[in-house]
Amino acid sequence: MSNYPTLEYDVLVIGAGGAGLRSAIEASAAGVRVGLICKSLLGKAHTVMAEGGMAAALANVDDRDNWKVHFADTMRGGQYINNWRMAELHAKEAPDRVRELEAWGAVFDRTADGRILQRNFGGHRYPRLAHVGDRTGLELIRTLQDHGIHQGIETHMEHTVVTLLKDGDRVAGAFGYDRERGRFKVFKAKAIILATGGIGRAYRITSNSWEYTGDGQSLAYHAGAELIDMEFVQFHPTGMIWPPSVMGILVTEGVRGEGGVLLNNEGKRFMFSGIPDAYKAQTADNPEEGWRYTQGDKNARRPPELLTRDHVARCIVDEVKAGRGSPHGGIFLDIAWIKEKLPNAAEHIKKKLPSMYHQFMQLANLDITKEPMEVGPTTHYIMGGVRVDAETQMSNVPGLFAAGEVAAGLHGSNRLGGNSLSDLLVFGKRAGEFAAKYSKESSSSQINDVQVEEAARQALEPFERSVKATGTAEGPYQIQHDLQEMMQNLVGIVRREREMTRALAELDQLWRRAKNVIVHGHREYNPGWHTALDLKNLLTVSEAITCAAIQRKESRGGHFREDFPNKDSSEGKMNIVVRKDADGSMNVRRENIPEMPPDLKQIIEEMK
Amino acid sequence: MKTAVFKIWRGDANGGEFSEYSTEVTEGMVVLDAVHAIQAQQANDLACRWNCKAGKCGSCSAEINGVPKLMCMTRLDAIPLDEPVTLEPMRAFPCIRDLATDVSWNFRVKKSIKKFNPRPPDAPDGTWRIAQEDIDRVQEFRKCIECFLCQDVCHVLRDHHLQEKFIGPRFLVFVAALEMHPLDTEDRLPELKTAGGIGYCNITKCCTKVCPEHITITDNAIIPLKERIVDEFYDPLGKLLKFFRPKI
Ligand SMILES: Cc1cc2nc3c(=O)[nH]c(=O)nc-3n(C[C@H](O)[C@H](O)[C@H](O)COP(=O)(O)OP(=O)(O)OC[C@H]3O[C@@H](n4cnc5c(N)ncnc54)[C@H](O)[C@@H]3O)c2cc1C
Ligand code: SF4
Ligand code: SF4
Ligand code: FES
16 A cells, blocks of 8 residues: 555545536435545636526527527537537536526526526527626536535545546546645545546636646546547637736627627728628628627527637637737727617626626726727637547546536537536536446445556656756746747647647657756645646647647638638548557547437428 | 835745745736746745636735735736835635635535525426515625635634634625525524624624625625524514514
């Protein structure tokens, strides 16, 4: 036995955002022992920042909505490379998951007849997002947290997992350290659920926090799990761009849902030009109709500002390139204009978008009820991730499950706004249920001390190197910074083969530098050390994104290639799968998407 | 380029001292940006918490020139830079290291409060009907981002260290949100009087002043709770009337 403290669970959940909390609640309800680990304090995970809402076909605001429409919207938004079974389950189960939150104490905004209110969002045909002002994520995470703490779940806050432990093929546990004291711990478990979120910190401009270093994708990859769709990174069209210190911070799509419009420096609503064919029939062709849509007119079609995020982000890039951008290199997002339409517009905006009002007032000295905001694209979400079984959320590694942003499949090549929060609930629940079941049916796993000692040795290397450090040794922050800069420039919104090949060469260099990184000081709450250990994950996911992006020779959803600017129907029939080879190198292959069953095909036809 | 000097408290539970760092100031910069710059360039091991950088997660609480604030929402152009800016951890909580404090007490307190317990659903499909005006107040309380700045400033906790007897303003707001939730059926008033120690609050309103979410903690949460307790425990007629009154 290794001499690190060892905790034993049936199900270990790594991550305490919406997906992790929901799965921990489900697993503990099934009567198994559940441990929950997170890098930050409870309630601070990324989910807390979600603003706009969660998508579910409750049909409270528009009774034409149902799961079939939601399913078709999700598939269209993902441009049909989604896992159709996940999209089906998601659309069917999301309404129950939202109602369940209300039973646990969530307080959603209401309709006039007292039901849960729903709002418009990009790519959703009807008003579908249950919300609480623009702080829906806070409501979601707090509700789950406050419910979960009474469920007998054992929580380890401010702990970071650095390696998954295996017992033969199956997963046996996790090895990590507590951030406060820097002590190592072994978590033994029959089943593990990864709910670690995304990868945004691989890019310089991002809406994501320090936590988003791709830990789960990387842990899974190094444990032998397959990743798919890694080329699909979502660049949200509206991040703050000024002042520099707030660059990347999100401006919710809810602003456009409430009537906000995008303008270039000539004051023109440029989104009306170039509406994609697949959306022409459902998109307004004049400002008046668009406005009526945002105000709930059921006969109006949605304004082009509410087209999918990939499209809007690219239109903004084009507009800026053509010299029609705002002073700081973005475009204008204007909600103040609605005062032409509403008598009490300023109050209305503050009520509907309180945290946006607050955010711009405090961080940019700008009153959004009076002036337009300057915005530009920001790295926001990764559609790709751990490949899982649609029903159970288990990966190809027995006992290893994944849910939430770290898992892939539901969103295809582009995620619709609001479909993440519902994803967390639907598949968090499923992962919890099936991980508990798996653990009940499995024998106890064995921890391999050699793996533990090796992981501990690697984690301490940066300190040891600093003792005998030579002239070329460097700290972790510069390496992280250079990686972010490189990914932003070479594997960003607009991609080219030549640049991505160069990115691979640069990644090689960065790997080398990371292997020599040094850390000063001691192990207690040392962010330098934490950053050094995160580098492996950031580099792993950056490499996976780049390799997959080189493979996909077309443009689709979040993946846009200047050298292949169009969609290609044969490329659209496959997913790109990344896996670690026996020799440690990254294996990238193509795999055909299974044929969609006739009943689902028919739904898609009907909704065209 | 303009520079600013920061005196940052470096240390742990056993004590520490202020260290001075100077860093460049750019337009729109907030205190957290300065801390990050210092961390990246001069003190890799400087400990602090943050997540959202937009006032949404309540991680980056600290005392800036002695005032409890979120570092990510405090702009440098809003504080005088002609003398050093002091940065300290929240003083009402034990220090772990530098700007990170041990706030685990708060999580234990929350667990001790009875959880939400709804009335049976109003509709056959398992849903409820609630009017927006009946939840405006509860939604105000649910804006809380658990930054614990109000706990930090409250003299009952900060100066008198009555953590074992008083749950503090954050959890008075939490109880108020549950008690005023139109669906909830639980009664938490007896515990609020005893274990919750609501009587220790003497309505100084310091908590309300520091709340970054602008929750009117004292007027909207604490005072109404105090009134309910008076109704329930010291006013027999009021208590009798309560039987005939729907819970609001
Ligand atoms: C600003 C913003 C606004 C958004 N708005 C919306 C919206 O309106 N609607 C919507 O549907 N989606 C929205 N999204 C997307 C959505 O919020 C996220 O995709 C979602 O919250 C991810 O949840 P999760 O449970 O997968 O992960 P998270 O909530 O990020 O949780 C990840 C957890 O894993 C832990 N973790 C990570 N690595 C490790 C490790 N190595 N060891 C231990 N623990 C670890 C973290 O500490 C954390 O607890 C928004 C995103 C952002 C950034
Ligand atoms: S009003 Fe009460 S709770 Fe608030 S700071 Fe004063 S004593 Fe503390
Ligand atoms: S009530 Fe306000 S000050 Fe207190 S923890 Fe909540 S947000 Fe922070
Ligand atoms: S970092 Fe989230 S509140 Fe400051």
